[in-house]
Amino acid sequence: MGKKKRKTSEINSSSMADIAFLLLIFFLVTTSMGSTTGLSRRLPPPLPKDQVVPPVDINKRNLFIVKVNSQNQLMVQGELMDIRGLREKAKEFIKNDANQDNLPVKTLVDIPLIGPMEITKDHVISLQNDVDTQYQVYIDVQNELVAAYNELRNELSREKFGKIYDDLDEEQQKAVQTAYPQKISEAEPKNYGGVK
Amino acid sequence: MAQIRKDKDRETPALATSSLPDIIFMFLFFFMAVTTMKEVTFKVRVSPPMATEVTKLENKSLTRYVYVGKPMDQYKKAFGSETRIQLGDAFADVNELEEFIVSERSAMNENDQNLMTVSIKADKDTKMGVINDIKQSLRRAYALKIVYSANKRTAL
Numbered sequence: 345m346g347k348k349k350r351k352t353s354e355i356n357s358s359s360m361a362d363i364a365f366l367l368l369i370f371f372l373v374t375t376s377m378g379s380t381t382g383l384s385r386r387l388p389p390p391l392p393k394d395q396v397v398p399p400v401d402i403n404k405r406n407l408f409i410v411k412v413n414s415q416n417q418l419m420v421q422g423e424l425m426d427i428r429g430l431r432e433k434a435k436e437f438i439k440n441d442a443n444q445d446n447l448p449v450k451t452l453v454d455i456p457l458i459g460p461m462e463i464t465k466d467h468v469i470s471l472q473n474d475v476d477t478q479y480q481v482y483i484d485v486q487n488e489l490v491a492a493y494n495e496l497r498n499e500l501s502r503e504k505f506g507k508i509y510d511d512l513d514e515e516q517q518k519a520v521q522t523a524y525p526q527k528i529s530e531a532e533p534k535n536y537g538g539v540k
Numbered sequence: 541m542a543q544i545r546k547d548k549d550r551e552t553p554a555l556a557t558s559s560l561p562d563i564i565f566m567f568l569f570f571f572m573a574v575t576t577m578k579e580v581t582f583k584v585r586v587s588p589p590m591a592t593e594v595t596k597l598e599n600k601s602l603t604r605y606v607y608v609g610k611p612m613d614q615y616k617k618a619f620g621s622e623t624r625i626q627l628g629d630a631f632a633d634v635n636e637l638e639e640f641i642v643s644e645r646s647a648m649n650e651n652d653q654n655l656m657t658v659s660i661k662a663d664k665d666t667k668m669g670v671i672n673d674i675k676q677s678l679r680r681a682y683a684l685k686i687v688y689s690a691n692k693r694t695a696l
Contacts, residue, residue, distance in 0.1 A: 361557065364564035371568060375575035380603075381594040382659060382687040390679040412668075475669035479662050480589040482671070483690055487591040494593055530675065 383486055387530065406448040408437045408469045410485060414476035418485065427484055434492035438524060440464050457519040458504055469528045489528055496524045576600070584609035584626045589664040590693035597687060602655050604644050604683075606637065608670055609663035623663070623670055634673045641681040661689040 410430070411419040418425050420433055440447040448467035454460045469489055473482055497509045497520050505516055512520065586609040597603060607626035611619045615631075625632050627640045645653050658678055662671060678686060 357561070358557075360561035361564055364561050364568060368564055368568045368571065371571050371575070375571065375577055380576070380597040380600065380659075380689075381692055382597065382689040383591055383593065384595055384657075384685075384687050387675060387679050387684040387686055389682070389684060473668045473672075475667065475672065477668040478664070479666040479668060479671060480664035482668055483589040483591055483664075483688055486688065487593050487690075490593040 383483065383490060385486070385528075385530070403449065403466070405446055406464075406466045406468060408434065408448075408467065410469065410471050410489070412471075412473045412477045412481055412485060414474040416478050416481040427481075427488060430485065430488040431492045431495070434469065434489055435496055437469075438464060438467060438492060438496060453522070455519050455522050457516055458500075458523060461523055463523050465525070467527060471528060471530060486528070490526075493524055493526050497521070500524065580605070580607075580626070580629050582607065582612065582626070583615055583629075583631060584611055584624055584663070586661050586663050588661060589688075589690050591690040592693055594690050594692050597657070597659065599655070599657075602648070602652055603657045603659050603687070604641065605659050605661055606674060607661045608666050608674070623666055625670070625674070634670075634677060637674060637677045638681040641678065641683045645681075645683070655685070656683060657685045657687055658683045659687040659689050 409419075409421060413419070418427060418430065420430060425433070437447055440450055443450055443462075448464035450462040451465050452460055452462050453465065455463075471485060471489070494509070500523055501507055501509045501512055501516070501520050504520075505512055509517065509520055584607050586607055608623060609626075610621055611624055611631070619631055625634060625637065627637065632640065641658065645656050648656060660671065660674060675686070678684070
């Protein structure tokens with residue numbers, strides 16, 4: 345009798361907000377906004393200790409030297425240069441459109457998916473810096489060089505596949521990479537251009 | 541007859557708080573989605589350089605961090621104000637880096653060991669001398685995959 349009407353009372357949910365707040369604050373404290381972007385590089389393997397460095401046999405026209413001194417000034421191929429001109433200069437060097445004598449040697453390579461293409465296979469960009477060079481400037485230079493490669497790759501991708509490089513599939517990306525291999529050498533540190 | 545009631549004891553109803561938990565949960569999920577677990581507590585001040593061609597780090601679990609910068613104010617007394625390196629939670633010397641990398645790598649799964657990436661998080665005013673030292677010891681430790689940590693910027 346009368347028992348049918350009895351209900352279980354509802355769970356009191358007024359403390360739900362407090363619990364949620366607690367969790368929120370916990371996550372606010374223990375996490376940080378992730379800024380995990382950066383420039384990927386590959387270092388050359390270490391030199392054996394007791395071995396004399398063999399003189400590098402690179403044709404001079406294949407070499408693109410960028411030097412940064414302690415005053416953060418840039419010297420590109422022997423002349424003082426502003427960082428804004430570096431990208432164009434690097435692109436001109438890597439591409440060697442007009443097949444000039446002072447720019448890297450071009451070789452005909454048959455690349456899958458793209459076909460035969462003359463590429464500057466053996467070019468090397470050498471980046472040298474002083475001990476006192478500011479890190480931001482070094483990154484700027486790296487950035488410009490990578491940008492030069494990226495622009496060239498994008499141009500080629502658009503021409504051959506009608507898409508930008510990032511939208512290509514893996515094999516196409518590989519083909520474009522073969523056409524424009526990224527060759528930035530991080531030289532052994534040297535101390536020059538400084539007064540110290 | 542219509543009559544305007546002037547109830548003296550009429551009160552504004554209490555604010556409904558039943559949706560408060562939902563709102564807070566929404567916040568919570570937002571923060572869980574956009575943030576990552578802190579790797580360490582910073583002991584050096586790092587404001588990363590800017591770059592336009594940055595790429596996203598792929599696998600965070602295989603990345604080890606090297607922090608380079610000037611010590612925070614509370615550590616200045618003990619460690620000076622010169623640029624220092626922080627490995628894990630502690631200040632370290634350049635010589636300790638090689639050992640650190642080797643031990644971190646041996647703690648990893650064997651398949652992942654070649655995929656280990658070292659992220660150099662350096663302050664933008666750091667001198668390249670320090671970075672060069674780090675790079676040389678990373679080379680000696682065979683940690684050849686590195687990332688120069690940098691923030692996205694739109695134009696030069």
